[in-house]
């Protein structure tokens with residue numbers, strides 16, 4: 001897949017899945033905007049992208065803030081031109097039974113995992129419409145399709161993104177823009193740090209593939225959705241979960 005000449009912004013690319021996607025984009029010829037909040041990790045991923053021969057800039061913003069995202073996209077535009085490919089990947093994961101969940105926990109999850117998708121997409125959509133080409137990929141989660149106990153806030157946010165993807169896909173296909181989502185099952189990244197070994201063993205037993213997934217198994221599909229080859233693929237929610245949903 002050749003992404004030469006395209007500029008891609010990947011939210012949450014200072015770590016985990018987002019980092020893997022940004023590095024894969026750089027290897028496929030795209031200019032990449034590495035984002036997150038941790039400046040040190042952003043700078044490290046920029047160096048890694050450049051080491052593989054890519055052009056990269058690092059920018060920091062809280063994706064939950066409409067104003068910070070607008071400013072970040074303006075800076076990205078000044079550095080690398082308009083955004084052609086947006087990956088809405090930044091996210092957090094917490095568990096809490098609903099009877100203990102605070103309003104702040106609910107609001108924070110919805111802000112980072114759902115409102116961010118509006119913030120970032122709104123900031124790039126007019127440039128995509130103007131160029132007549134765009135790719136938007138949202139990294140959501142299996143939880144948004146099947147639900148798990150103690151994750152009502154995460155499930156609501158991710159399922160909300162699925163609705164966003166389906167509606168926007170219909171709205172912008174005539175402007176040459178596709179909108180798709182990938183729902184990872186358990187993937188080996190720092191987001192799993194809070195899960196105990198015992199709990200992880202239980203989760204793994206329930207995965208037909210018998211193991212958790214790798215970042216590379218998510219990046220391959222993201223590169224496809226972001227390419228010219230996927231021009232006729234929009235509004236799709238792709239489960240990558242070792243058979244977790246069939």
Ligand SMILES: NC(=O)c1ccc[n+]([C@@H]2O[C@H](COP(=O)([O-])OP(=O)(O)OC[C@H]3O[C@@H](n4cnc5c(N)ncnc54)[C@H](OP(=O)(O)O)[C@@H]3O)[C@@H](O)[C@H]2O)c1
Nearest residue numbers: 012015016017036037038062063090091141186187189191
């Ligand atoms: N790993 C899994 O098993 C799994 C399963 C299903 C879905 N997912 C989804 O995959 C996506 C990536 O997760 P991951 O596993 O790669 O986790 P990760 O390694 O913890 O990375 C999360 C990224 O999101 C960024 N981020 C978090 N809050 C942010 C905020 N308010 N503003 C800006 N950036 C923010 C972090 O940046 P900073 O630390 O620099 O702020 C980091 O780069 C998430 O949407 C997650 O829900 C993951």
